[in-house]
Amino acid sequence: MTTEARLTAVHDFARGKMRDDETGHGFDHIQRVVRLADHLLTAYPQADRLLTLTAAYLHDVIDEKLVADTQAASDEVRQFLTAQAFTADQQDTIFLIMDNMSFHKTLDGTAKPLPLEGQLVQDADRLDAIGAIGIARAIYFGGHFGERIYDPAVAPRTKMTHADYRDLGHETIINHFYEKLLTLKDLMNTDAAKALAEHRQRVMQDFLAEFKDEWQAKK
Incomplete structure (x- = not known):
């Protein structure tokens, strides 16, 4: 089976899993992450394109915040990859990436080092979270889960555990920028991603400045 044939099958599998998502992690997000990862690959041709793009397509399919049973979801992905002739070593690399790229892993220090392919997928996913x-x-996700837009009396949390991060009852949409999104620029792995993140960071900073001026009726 050719690389492109396998990627087509992975594309279709991921679309079937994520097309109905209503949290901002739908298949449109998946496609952007894949495109960003493919773009970053041009600067790092030594990375395995099949593994990079497969992990990019599948990275949210087993995410704990999106699926009720992560073990069942993982088993289904394993079965699918086996059917598409991915070797055991290839599957292990894909799962290593998916299991260790999430932001919450940086909070509890449990993340295992990512191979270059994983660094590219992580960078692509983080780039789609900013700008x-x-x-x-952020607004779409917060609205879906009933978060408040903003409360000046609620300060952003500076230190969070995994449990804190998942506790949306103590977060506002605007605070999420300070608690996570504005930190992602400095967490990029690759120089190519860091360059793209600079502009997206400024877009968010400009938005927040404008938002707070309007909130206070200064404009």
Whole structure:
């Protein structure tokens, strides 16, 4: 089976799993992460393109915040990858990436080091969380879960555990920028991603400044 044939099958599998998502992690997000990862690959041709893009397509399919049974979801992905002739070593690399790329792993220090392929997927996923798209996704996600937009009396949390991070009852949409999104620029792995993150960071900073001026009726 060719690389492109396997990627087509992975594309279709991921679309079937994520197309109905209403949290900002739908298949449109998946496609952007794949495109960003493919773009970053041009600067790092030594990375395995099949493993990079497969992990990019599948990275949210077993995410704990999106699926009720992560073990069952993982088993289904394993079965799918086996059917598409991915070797055991390839599957292990894909799962290593998916299991260790999430932001919450940086909070409890449990993340295992990612191979270059994983660093590219992580960078692509983080790039889609910032900038204009990141602003839209943060509002969409917060609205889906009933978060308040903003409360000046509620300070952003500076130190969070995994449990704190998942506790949306103590977060506002605007605070999420300070608690996570504005930190992602400095967490990028690759120089190519760092360059793209600079502009997206400024977009968010400009938005927050404008938002707070309007909140206080200064404009």
